[in-house]
Structure formats: C-alpha cells, structure tokens
Amino acid sequence: MINLYSADNPLITCCGCVCSEACLLETTGEPKVCGCPRFICSFLFTIIDILLTPFLVTMHFFKIYIIPCITICCSRIFCTICCALNVCKCRYRDCNFPANDASLGEVDIIKKKPNLCNLSCCCFKIKCECHDPFATTIKWKRARNLGKDIETGNAKHSKEKMRLFAGKIEPSDICQGSLGDCWLLAAIACVAEENSDKIKSLFLTREADAFSCYQVRLFDKHSHRWRTLTIDDRVPVRSDGAPYFSNPHGNELWVLLLEKAYAKMLGNYHALEGGFCADAFTAFTGNDSIVYLSEDETGESWSGGRDGLSTLKRDKMFSVLKKCLKANMLVAAGSRHDGKTDKDAPSQGIVHGHAYTILDAATCNGESIIKLRNPWGSGEWTGKYSSLEDPSWMNSVANTLRGKKIVHEPGTFWMPFTDFCKHYSHIDICVISVSVSNLHLEVNEGSGVCGLIVGVLKGFITFCLCCRGCRTIWFPQRKTTKQIVADYIVKS
Numbered sequence: 001m002i003n004l005y006s007a008d009n010p011l012i013t014c015c016g017c018v019c020s021e022a023c024l025l026e027t028t029g030e031p032k033v034c035g036c037p038r039f040i041c042s043f044l045f046t047i048i049d050i051l052l053t054p055f056l057v058t059m060h061f062f063k064i065y066i067i068p069c070i071t072i073c074c075s076r077i078f079c080t081i082c083c084a085l086n087v088c089k090c091r092y093r094d095c096n097f098p099a100n101d102a103s104l105g106e107v108d109i110i111k112k113k114p115n116l117c118n119l120s121c122c123c124f125k126i127k128c129e130c131h132d133p134f135a136t137t138i139k140w141k142r143a144r145n146l147g148k149d150i151e152t153g154n155a156k157h158s159k160e161k162m163r164l165f166a167g168k169i170e171p172s173d174i175c176q177g178s179l180g181d182c183w184l185l186a187a188i189a190c191v192a193e194e195n196s197d198k199i200k201s202l203f204l205t206r207e208a209d210a211f212s213c214y215q216v217r218l219f220d221k222h223s224h225r226w227r228t229l230t231i232d233d234r235v236p237v238r239s240d241g242a243p244y245f246s247n248p249h250g251n252e253l254w255v256l257l258l259e260k261a262y263a264k265m266l267g268n269y270h271a272l273e274g275g276f277c278a279d280a281f282t283a284f285t286g287n288d289s290i291v292y293l294s295e296d297e298t299g300e301s302w303s304g305g306r307d308g309l310s311t312l313k314r315d316k317m318f319s320v321l322k323k324c325l326k327a328n329m330l331v332a333a334g335s336r337h338d339g340k341t342d343k344d345a346p347s348q349g350i351v352h353g354h355a356y357t358i359l360d361a362a363t364c365n366g367e368s369i370i371k372l373r374n375p376w377g378s379g380e381w382t383g384k385y386s387s388l389e390d391p392s393w394m395n396s397v398a399n400t401l402r403g404k405k406i407v408h409e410p411g412t413f414w415m416p417f418t419d420f421c422k423h424y425s426h427i428d429i430c431v432i433s434v435s436v437s438n439l440h441l442e443v444n445e446g447s448g449v450c451g452l453i454v455g456v457l458k459g460f461i462t463f464c465l466c467c468r469g470c471r472t473i474w475f476p477q478r479k480t481t482k483q484i485v486a487d488y489i490v491k492s
Helices: 021-025 038-051 053-084 182-194 196-201 254-266 277-285 314-326 392-401 417-423 445-465 468-474 481-491
Strands: 011-014 017-020 115-120 125-130 139-142 213-220 225-232 234-237 289-294 301-304 309-313 330-335 355-364 367-373 412-416 424-430
Touching: 053 445, 053 468, 182 196, 182 254, 182 277, 182 330, 182 355, 196 277, 213 254, 213 277, 225 254, 254 277, 277 289, 277 330, 277 424, 289 309, 289 481, 301 314, 309 314, 309 481, 314 330, 314 355, 314 367, 314 417, 314 424, 314 481, 367 417, 412 417, 417 424, 424 481, 445 468
Parallel strands: none
Antiparallel strands: 011 017, 115 125, 139 234, 213 225, 289 301, 289 424, 301 309, 330 355, 330 424, 355 367, 367 412
16 A cells, blocks of 8 residues: 555455455556456555555655664764774675676786696696686775865865765766776766755665665566665776776766676676667666667668557657656667768767767757757767857847756767767667655764754655655656657657
C-alpha cells in the first residue's frame, strides 16, 4: 500500500490477490492480472490511503529524515571516539573491487609488462610469463585525501577537505578524465541539471565517511532490481595526485564515487568505455529509456522503431524534445562516430563519437536552437550561435528565452537544431520518477549538528506542512517514458 507505483515495490497486495502495476495502470484493455477491474483496485487503495494518511506521512517522515539524522549523529560520535583511539587508520578496503589492474580492466592507461616468475622441478628451472591478479601499474589514492584546491587545482596546497557533497549539485561539477565514459558523465550531468535530489538519493551514505566506506544504490537492468553497492574511496591517480578518470571541479567526492560504483556493477572501469546515456538513465532512475536514431546524414527524420515509436520529421522531433525538456525529463545526444555530415561539413568543434547533455531548447526569430553541454567542461560548437561569435545575438533573443541561462559556462553552447541534426546520430530520453524513494535528508556537512537539525526542519516543513509527502506517496510518476513521449507525439 505504501509507495504503490515505485520500482522498488512492483507488486501490490489487494483483496487477497496480487496485482501488478499493469493491473492498476493498464490502459490497453487486456485482461487484468488479479481478475478484478482496475477501477475497483484504485478505489480501494484510495480509501485505504485516506484513512491511513496520518500514519503513512509520519512513518515516511521518520524513515526519510529522523532515522538518518540519528544514524549520522551516532556515526559521528563513533568516528570521533575511534579517531581519538587512532583507529581510523583502519579504513575499509573493498576486496570485491580492489585497487589493482583487475578493477581497471583493459584501459589505455595500463602498460602491460609481463611478470617473470621461476618454475622449478626436480630436473630444471625455467622462467615464464604469468599474470599477477594483484598487480597494479599505477598508483591508487583515497579520494578523501586528494584535498584538491578549488582555485589552483594543486593537490599539495589544500584549503578545504574533500566532502561527499559540497553545496549545490550542478552539471559544471563534472569533468571527464582519461576514460571514454562521456555517455555516463553526460547522463549524470542531465540528472544534476533536472533533479539534483535524485543524485543525492542514490547515496545511502549521506556524508564523507571516516572509514572510507560508501553505499550507492543503482538499478541493474539485467536483473531488473535495485542493487546496493558497497565501495571504498580508492581511485587511480596520476603522478601529480589528480584522478585519472572523472575529475570534479570542487572538493566533492560524489562524482568519483558514483563513477566507481557504476564500474563495480559492470565489472571494471574498462566496461565504461563506450555506451549509451539511456543505460545510465535507467541505472539512476529505475525507469525505461528510449533512443531515437537519425535515419540519414542530414537528420531530416528520426526513428524510434527500436522502442516501438513512430518516425519523426526534424521539426516534430524538435517539438517533442522541447516538451520533454519542459517536463524536466532527462535528454542526451551522441555525435556521429565518423564525423561526416551532409556534404562532409566540418565538425566545427563537435567531438566525434561523443555524448552530450541537452539542457534546453527554444525558438528564436523563427529558428529552432538547442543548448548542449560537453562533459569535458570544454570543447564547444564554433558555428552559428556559438559563444565564440559576437554575443550580440543574445540581446536579440533575450526576451524570447525569458530568463533561461544564456550566460556562457565552460563546455556549454547553443546551436541551430538543423546543425544539431547533421552532427548527432541519436537522442536518449528518460523520465524521472517522483516517489518517496527520491527524498533524502539534507546533511550540510560543513555545518555539523546544526546542518542536520536544519535539514530535519526543512524536511518537516516541505514533507508534512507543504503536502510534499502526500504528493509523493499518492501521486508518483505512473507513466513510462514511452507512454509520455507517445503522448507528446500525438499532441505535437
């Protein structure tokens, strides 16, 4: 009865039978799972929920805010005692994802060198080449010890210690490293842009842990269930102490740890080389994702056949994208691998075979334009409407954009949608679920106990007094991404 439509609770007990989500939400007219009409199930649950309103709201408030607050306070007291006894040096080491080459996989930063070992028998001794599963060719370091200076980027002159979350989560917090996981970081940037609370809800560990042990919650599409991954904070670093892979701009751990948790779920870091943002969207939200593919080099038409959606012309594709972005859905795009567009047009700053976050879309002076972000934090479009041109165009469309971000940020740019269709081959779309599982306690690590108290008070005001609890318990996102996009197509 609680959080009925959440991916965490796919089965619902009703009138002595088991109803699936399809029973309550089914719209195709197919036979019902439990044999009872859909409206009867919905009516019964509505009555039960109304009667149990005080209990449900109170229970979830304690579960989301009070219990984590008590847990964090007890953890802080325990860590203080351990540090006083000099026990904190015994930090957690993840044996299932160790700090060696096995966890890296076949990434380019590994320089393969055969290990010589001696094999002896009663008659002779020989040397052979063998692989040491515990060998490491690069240095690993605790992420919380990086202590990178925000301004200078110098690891040796730290002004602020690393935290799990330091202030507001923004797409600019993410910067790609030496790993080809732009699709993953672009997806993370999408979530950070549209619903930063979703990022925080993935971390069951709410703040930087003294023992370097973190729990991250991701959805495994192969097993169709949420998995809780326990990891340590050891990451591969360069000779100057900077991380090899994702490199946050500030003193925040969440990007590094989220990337590592995803790598652990797939087996190693090499498994992150190449992929679709749609897969990452599903891992973060637990919802299905759809992919639209360009049918030709000009991008005149986009096919959604793999997801059972109709083919869209360029103008209608833009209209659907605009509605998806307005509804705060996750949208990303991948550039063409060969870089070839109509008439072999130059790339004009677009990286070939690279994933980008789509941030916004607008129509200015009769022309459709779209805003994107490169997860590198650099490398921007140099054609029309680019930041490298005279910015006078911003003045002419300022009224049309109506307060939207038109100020230049590193790695972000506007471009005409016609050029977008020439340079990009696929578009990934996913809806963000709205349920109690997405809510979390605001810790504010830098404020000590005061941060926890403020977080609980804010939770009480929004969850109980502003009816946020009622909305998330009884009115979560019921439609799938495919259903929502199909509705947008019909209405466009």
